[in-house]
Amino acid sequence: MTTLPKRYDPKTEEPRWQAFWQAQGVYHFDVDDATRPVYSIDTPPPTVSGHLHLGHVYSYSHADFMARFWRMNGYNVFYPMGYDDNGLPTERLVEKWEGIRAVEVGREAFIERCLAVSAQAERDYQALWQRLGLSIDWRYTYRTIDAESRRISQLSFLDLYRKGLAYRKEAPAIWCPECQTAIAQAELNDLDRASTFYTLAFAVEDGGVLEIATTRPELLPACVAIFVHPDDARYTGLVGKQVRVPYFDQWVPILTDPGADPEKGTGAVMCCTFGDTADVAWWYKHNLPLRVALDRAGRMTDLAGAFAGLSSREARRQIVAALAERGLLLGQSPLAQSVRVHERCDTPVEYIVTPQWFVRVLDFKDELLASGAQVRWHPDHMETRFREWVENLNWDWCISRQRYYGVTFPVWYCDVCGAVILADEDELPVDPTTHAPSHPCACGSMSFTPETDVMDTWATSSLSPQIAGQWLTNPLLYAKVYPFSLRPQAHEIIRTWAFYTIVKSYHHFGATPWTDAGISGWGLAPEGTGKISKSRGGGPMPPMEMLEQYSADAVRYWTSSTGFGKDSIISEEKIQIGAKLITKLWNVARFAERFRTGGAARAESSAAKTMPPSSISSSADAGGAASPRLSPADRWILARTQRLIRRVTDLFRDYDYAAAKSEIETFFWRDLADNYLEMAKLRLYNEDAGAAFTVDHVLLAMLKLSAPFLPHVTEAIYQALFAERDDAVSIHVSQWPQPDARFEDADAEAFGETLVEIATAARRYKSERGLSLGAELPPLYLATRDVVRAEQCRAAAQDLVSVTRAQRIEVADGLEGTGIMLLDGEIQVALG
16 A cells, blocks of 8 residues: 555645644754754845735746755755845835835834834744745844844944045935935836927027927926037037026036037037036035925926926926026927836836935945856856945945934934934944933033934844844854855846845945845746736736645746746746646656565665666675666666766756756656666566666655755655655755766767667657557567677567567567567668
8 A cells, every 4th residue: 555645635745744744844044053064044034015926936946946955965054034124125115015104104114114014024024935835944034124134224324434445425325206215226126107308498698599309398497508519510609608598597518528429419418506417516516506496396486487386297397488588498309218217116217316325336436346256156147246246336325315114323413413323232333312311412412403314124134134134133153154055036126135235234244245146037927028026016826826826846846947147937827837747757656656565665775776787687795685676777877867967966056956956857758757667567566676776766866856956756756765765854854865876887988878769669659650658559679780789679678568568579680580670770660
C-alpha cells in the first residue's frame, strides 16, 4: 500500500506544509550558530500603498529561490520581512481608501488612521507571502514606522548633520502641487503628452518685436530674463537690451547662455522662476530676481493679477485668450512634449522656493560610483543603470516632506537666535511637535519652534540593513548579517532604494551594504500593456485567487521562468503548465513508491553508498552485501543526474535560477519521465534492484533540485518517501545534492542518447502509422558496425523492449529479417 494518495490536492497540502514549516521552525535563523556561513537577505519592505498584485508575487519569489538554495547548501539563512509603512505613499492610500485628509480631521487623527490602515494592509500582505510559500523567518519582521525604525532613522539624521552631510536650505525644490510636498529627483518620471508652442510678442525697448515660443504662458508673470545662445547671430544686436513681457508688462533683460538652444522654438527662451531645472540653473548662475507666480497648491499668486487663484491649466487657457485679444499671440503649433511628473500621482511638478533638508550626494559621486562597483549586480548591466543615475545627478537628496505621517526630524529652532537644536540620542525616537528639547539653546532661550516636516520614506527604508539587522539592539545579529549577502529589488527603484542605501552605508559606515544585488523585472498585464501597480491595479485576477485556483507551486513555476532583470507577462497558460508538471511529478513519485516495499529501496541505497565504484555492476560488493547491477539505461540516467546537479548548482551560484529551472524541467520530462522510466518499467515490475536503486537516487535528487521552485509538492513527496532515511526534518533543510563521481560517466551518457534516439525512432514509426504509443511492435533489429555499441545494445535489450514495446530486440549483423531495422540511427522498415 502506498503512502502517497492517488491525487495531490494543493488546496489542502500547501497550507498543511506551510503550517508544518512554521511549527518546526524550518526557516529560523540561528544567531548563536558559529559554524555555518551566513547568507543574509535585505528583503524589500513592500510599500503600504495599496493591494499587492501578481507583479509582487513575481518579484518576491525570486529572492525566495535563492534563500532556499543557500539554506539547502548548509548556510544559516537570515531572511526577514519588513513593511515600508511611513510617509507619502501610505498617506495617499488613506486619503483614497478612507476619503479623508489631514487638513480635514487634524494631524493626530489622520496619523491614527494611517497606523490602522497600515496594520490591516500588512496582515493581508503577510497572508499572501505565507500562502505563496516564502521561506521568511517571521520572527524578524519590522515596520518602518515602528519605534526602533524611527530611532535608527533619527539617529542617522543626527549623524549626518554632525558630519556636515545634512543641511537645511531655502532654495528651489521639486514640488508636487497635488501632494503639496517637496520631492527628490529620484521620484520623477517622464510623461509624454501633446502640448502647444505659443509664439508671443515681446516688445523691445527701442522698438521692434522679439518673438518667443513657450509652452507655459501662465508663467509670464514670473519671467525675469530672456536667454539666447551667445553664437546665435540673429540676436547679436539685441543682447543687453530690455524687453517688455506681454500683458504683464515687466521689463526683463536679454542675456546669453550656452544652455539656450538655437534650434528650439525661435531660439530665444524666457527664464521664469521657475518652470524647469534650466530656469533654476540660470537663476543661480546669473543672480536673477525671484518672482513667484505659483503657490504650493499649483495656483496662481497675486503676481498674476486678474488670474490669481486659478489653477495653472485654467490660467494658461485664460492668459492665451487675453494675449490673443491684445494681438500678442503670434501663432501656435502642436508639440509632442515630455514633462517631469511625480511618480506617485503623475502630476507635473513645479519648482518652488521653500526651506528643505538635504543630504549631500553631489560632492560624493566618485565615492558612490566606487561603492556601487563593489556590488555584483544580477544581471550585470543593471550596474550601468546605477552608474548613469549617479553620473547624471543634478540635485542633492531632498529628504524633507511637508506631510504628516512619517518619521519626524529630531529638530527644533530657537525662537531667539534661530539655531538648530538637536534631540539627545537617548531621547530617540522623539516627536518635536509634542515634546520640547531637554536643554536650553546656547543663547539661553527656552522658546522653540518644532520642525513639522517629516522625512522622505526613503530616508528610513534606505536603512533597511540596519533596521532588519537590529543594529542598535542586537550587535551579535548585526555583526553576522551586515554587510548583507543579497539585496533583491525591482529595477525601477535602483535610483531610489538601491542608491539611497548605498549613500547611507557610505556616509555612516564607509561600507557597501551588500555583496550581490538581484534586480527583478516587472510582472506585466497579460495584454502586455505595461507594469501593474498597487495604486493603478491590473492583472488577470488578485494574487490570492490565482494561488487558490492553480496552487502556489504552479504560480511559482511561472515566476521562476524568467530570470533577474527581465519582465514577464502574467501567463495563466504557463501557470497551467506548472500545474501539469506538479501532477506529473506526483505521479512519478507514486509510481516509484510501489517499488520501495519492504524497505528494499533503503537497503539498495545504503549498499550503493558503501560499495566501491568497481562493484556497481557486479552482483556483490567487497563485503559481500547485495548491491544492484546497473543496466546501460541506469548508468545513463545516473550520469545525466550528476551532470544536472553540477549544472543547476553552478547556475544557482550565478543567480540564474530561471536557467536552473529550465534544465531541471527538461531533464524531468525528456530524460526521466519520457525515456528512462519507460525503459526501466519491465525491470521494475520484475523487482530489479538496479532499476529500483536508480529510480530512488534520481527521484531524490530531482526533488531536492526542484525544492526551491516547488516547495510544497516536493516536501509532501520527501516526507512520505525519504525524510526518515535522509534524517532531515524537512527537504528544505536537507543537504543539497552533490555530484557522485561513481556515476559520472561520459560514455554512459553518450550511449544513453543512442537509446533515446532508438526510442524516438520507434515512437515516430508508430506516429506515422497511426499507432498508439503503447502498441506492440514487430521485432526491432539494430544493425551497427560498431562492435562496442553492439554489445551495449545487447545489454540494453530489455530496456529497449520496455520503451519501444517491440516483440524482441536483436542486434543484427546485416539487414536480413522481418521487422524494424535501425542502421546506425537510420530507420529502415522490412515488414513481412
